[in-house]
Amino acid sequence: GDSVTQMEGPVTLSEEAFLTINCTYTATGYPSLFWYVQYPGEGLQLLLKATKADDKGSNKGFEATYRKETTSFHLEKGSVQVSDSAVYFCALSEGNTGNQFYFGTGTSLTVIP
């Protein structure tokens, strides 16, 4: 079945460091891929998405490229800020499975000044 495997955390970085959070997926068809972010005490918010191979999603300085050949959707940011401290979830959705969403386990990021 469909699944998402995400890099385990927690991750601690200094401000302005480069961030990579790895995400790989298993899917039977052609899924859409997402990164969601959960700030402390809040619900999950969509950060970015990509709907087909080679698409790049981007938002707030974060980027992720849909790589079909490696079944990956790694999240990157060139220079993190303290305000980026949150839990990041990789997810996929396939229309041919009734648009169910499959989430990774989440990666906690703490950015220190």
Next chain:
Amino acid sequence: DSGVTQTPKHLITATGQRVTLRCSPRSGDLSVYWYQQSLDQGLQFLIQYYNGEERAKGNILERFSAQQFPDLHSELNLSSLELGDSALYFCASSLGNQGPGSGANVLTFGAGSRLTVL
């Protein structure tokens, strides 16, 4: 404000009791999803409804049930509560079934209902 409304925000109850969590989806969304988030098990998919019909079931216990009403709001009923049911319960909504590869099917989450069972 995401447009998905969940009530109550916080709930404290005792073991053996029954509670109902309510969710109003974002305007225009037909699908509602329920998730449980606990510290040790991450984000667990419970159940999905689409336009009033059950669409998919995840790791939902038999003590739990849900439904989606004609006005599209949904309720999650949790009964015979145990200490281990203490968690954040999230509702999310989406436009609905859009077919393979559609980018329109984005999940929008509510702020969650925090349940504490004592």
